[in-house]
Amino acid sequence: MKKILVFGATSAIAEATTRLFAGEGDKLYLVARNVTRLERIRDDLRIRGAVQVETSVMDANSIEQHAAMVERATAALGGLDIALIAHGTLPDQKACEKSVEHMLRELQTNCTSTLSLVTHLANWFERQGQGTIAVISSVAGERGRQSNYVYGAAKASVSAFLQGVRNRLHKSGVHVLTIKPGFVDTPMTTAFEKGPLWAQPEVVARGIQRAIKRRRDVVYLPSMWRAIMFIIRLIPEPIFKRLSL
């Protein structure tokens, strides 16, 4: 029975992942903005077998609340084994180009708020000397593209930050997992036309569960994205800049 803290617990990928945890009889502490949605998910997870489900309302952008939230969750669960950070938005790229304020707000949601949470969790787990920090980054962070570079920059920063934290915590035995999903069919991507490259959140959730168990460092989900991103990274910049991606 593991003790698991989830930020962005009402996101589709987080909900699918916590369903798997519930099936294993884990204890869960769910954090998200919407109290009704948290309650819906809490009831569901309890029926699916979670031994304990606590919920707490917080906007991830309220960075001043992060330290207290980590304390409250660990106290309520009586410890912590896994923290999953899954909150995020898909920024409107055009709006970010027109308004710096808008862009900075999106960077806070998708980057700095995550870095803050990881910092608190890293310190907590370092003291404990074990545990897992799993963070949803994105394949979008591997290369900046005109259609999506604010999101890409945010996720690139998260991925690089996690590399450093993994390096720092390696000697204390703490597992740091960078999750890089490709296209996932969730409410965040409602506006997109879906094709064969799109995965369901349940598939990504199973991948996350497996990667945590196997203590992987970086995982692409579904795994074909490792090959796709390998090729995309190989394209020389003089050519890449001409592509309409």
Add this chain to the structure above:
Amino acid sequence: MDRYRSYQSWGGYPRARHTVKRLIWRDASLPNCDPDAYLLPYGNGRSYGDCCLNDRGVLLDTRGLKRFIGFDQAAGVLRCEAGILLAEILELIVPKGWFLPVTPGTQYVTLGGAIANDVHGKNHHTAGTFGRYVRCFELLRSDGARLLCSACENSDWYRATIGGLGLTGLILWAEIALKPISNPYLAVEAQRIRDLRHFFELSEASDRDYEYTVAWIDCQATGRSLGRGLFMRANHAPAFCANYPRTPLRRLRVPIPLPFSLINGLTARWFSFFYYHKQPAEIHGTIAHYQPFFYALDGLGAWNRLYGPAGFLQYQCVVPAACGKEAIVEILERLNASAVGSFLAVLKVFGEQASPGILSFPRSGVTLALDVPNQGKRTFDLLERFDEVVRAGGGALYPAKDARMSQESFRAFFPGIGGFKPFVDRRFSSSFWRRVMEESG
């Protein structure tokens, strides 16, 4: 593996184009969309024909509504959102000693779809339809009204929505009564049947003592052996048995859409021959896990692809007992006389238990279901000739499996239609509904 799903029906005919809106939260209002477009709830797309399609309209994809709400493990009462699959419900309830009171031949239908089509199963003669075990549900209408419906509260809406083909509004969640079981197994007996008369004898003798009965009929057999096949009857296994079979783990899947149909007269004949002869002639008893017993075809994922790009048509009728036997003989003979091969025909006697649903299909009598490949006009003409027999016998066709019945047939099969129409939401419609109801010309 879950894949991105195309929004078609299981038979692959007809094809339709939709705008899709996905529903995730049961307290949200209906999504904004073109005020002139019709809406239709869509579950897992396992209806065969066009009752889950809404060509050029909006589909409300309910698969995101898949949360459990409450489970009284002592009383066996489960409340959950409407987009949850029966498979997901079974995964939760079977280890806790409960089972679905009625289940169709696939576990990959949503709870909402099971209510909207008022599905039935191999225990219809003892249990009736799925709708009889729906204690209550919440219905969201396009005007924003939320109706809690049960046999006592909003009972007219309750009766219209059970078997109401998703036309009365969106079912958000429902509460169902479960049945207790000792374990996930069934004590199954299978035996050959020589002909139709033998089927009716066995059916009558078995329906008293066996909870589940069904027969598979070899459509290729003619003359004196017309209606030969296999009869299966079962009860839930007692608390203690000697040998439990292993839980089935392997699942196969048709990996890609096939460019042609693998089902034709020749393959159907081979299949029927082997299926009939692999079974010993005498009664043969086994203990089976519930999955292969109830959901044999679920073992082959995406089996509908075997029929190629043209798809196939399912035909399921019920004919009252008075002329049931003659009608089945007539239909099987007409099928034999045609060049259209059918792989599998299923025969069962329905019981007397009435459904609460106004538009519900199952009624007392004998029901025949068969799959036929879509060979265009030839297939449609054949099924129309079946309809004549069903009309003459005072029977009906199952809308969940239909893609082609005429308006006249629909009116004849469902005389309660006048009482149902006032409950149809003015913003809701389906390809099926427009086909059977729209005034021609």
